[in-house]
Amino acid sequence: MTATWIRVLASYLHLLAVAVYLGGSVAMEFVLGPAQRFVPPAQAQVLGQKSADRFLVLVWAALALFPVSGMLLFFSLSDQHLVTHGGMFSTSAGLTLVAMMALWAVLVVNGALITFVFRPRLAGKVAARGGAVAGAVAGRIEAMQEAATWVSRLTRIDLAIALVVVLLGASLAYGNGIL
Ligand code: HEM
Numbered sequence: 001m002t003a004t005w006i007r008v009l010a011s012y013l014h015l016l017a018v019a020v021y022l023g024g025s026v027a028m029e030f031v032l033g034p035a036q037r038f039v040p041p042a043q044a045q046v047l048g049q050k051s052a053d054r055f056l057v058l059v060w061a062a063l064a065l066f067p068v069s070g071m072l073l074f075f076s077l078s079d080q081h082l083v084t085h086g087g088m089f090s091t092s093a094g095l096t097l098v099a100m101m102a103l104w105a106v107l108v109v110n111g112a113l114i115t116f117v118f119r120p121r122l123a124g125k126v127a128a129r130g131g132a133v134a135g136a137v138a139g140r141i142e143a144m145q146e147a148a149t150w151v152s153r154l155t156r157i158d159l160a161i162a163l164v165v166v167l168l169g170a171s172l173a174y175g176n177g178i179l
Contacts, residue, residue, distance in 0.1 A: 003076055010072035017065040018166060020058050025159045028055055049123060052151075056115055063111055066104050096177030100168045103161050110154045110161075118154070121147035 032051055036044040074097070088094040121143050171178035 006072060007076040010069045010076055013065055013069035014073055014169075017062040017069060018162075018169075021062040021066075022159075022162050022166065024055055024058055024062075025155065025162065028052070029155060029159060052119065056111075056119070059111055060115075063104070063108055067101070070100070070104075092177035092179055093172060094177070095179040096168050096172050099179055100165055100172070103165050103168075107158055107161055107165075110158050114151055114154055118147040118150045122151060 028051070032048075036048055039047065088098060168178060
């Protein structure tokens, strides 16, 4: 009975993290992003910045919840033997789980790059380069544009990775893995 409750709770938290991460990314990419083009650039920039700041809190909460709920799920499952007895790297279930964790690590690295490298640049929080004021401003604008391109690129990559991880998760939950 206790094991069942742990499993239900772990599953609930895992799916909640998926909903927040994937649902949020889709909404940012396909709803908010396109809508921003219809407001003046200065307002679009503030809107984009404020919404991304708030969304990043949810992203980190979801990224933290994945391994906790995932491990809890794994240790409360009756099909654990598929991975542990056969070896983590020699069964389809084991390889699928390893791939899931590796891709989660990529999401964490990309999240860190967005949060600590590119978003500060996008917000113009980098030191101005160059001596002359005009040169410094041009340099800062160029750095911001480059950062915006990288944030958008990484966000799309993360979305694609998350979609693949969901497939891996489904293959584990309703089969013996896909790899
Ligand atoms: C360290 C990270 C992770 C670990 C340890 C982990 C572990 C697990 C485990 C053990 C299962 C259960 C398999 C079963 O029921 O037999 C599972 C299912 C699943 N995982 Fe993960 N996972 C992680 C990250 C992720 C991420 C990043 C996503 C998506 C963005 C994800 C999406 C799913 C989905 C959709 C399922 C199927 C749930 C269901 O239908 O019940 N997981 N995961």
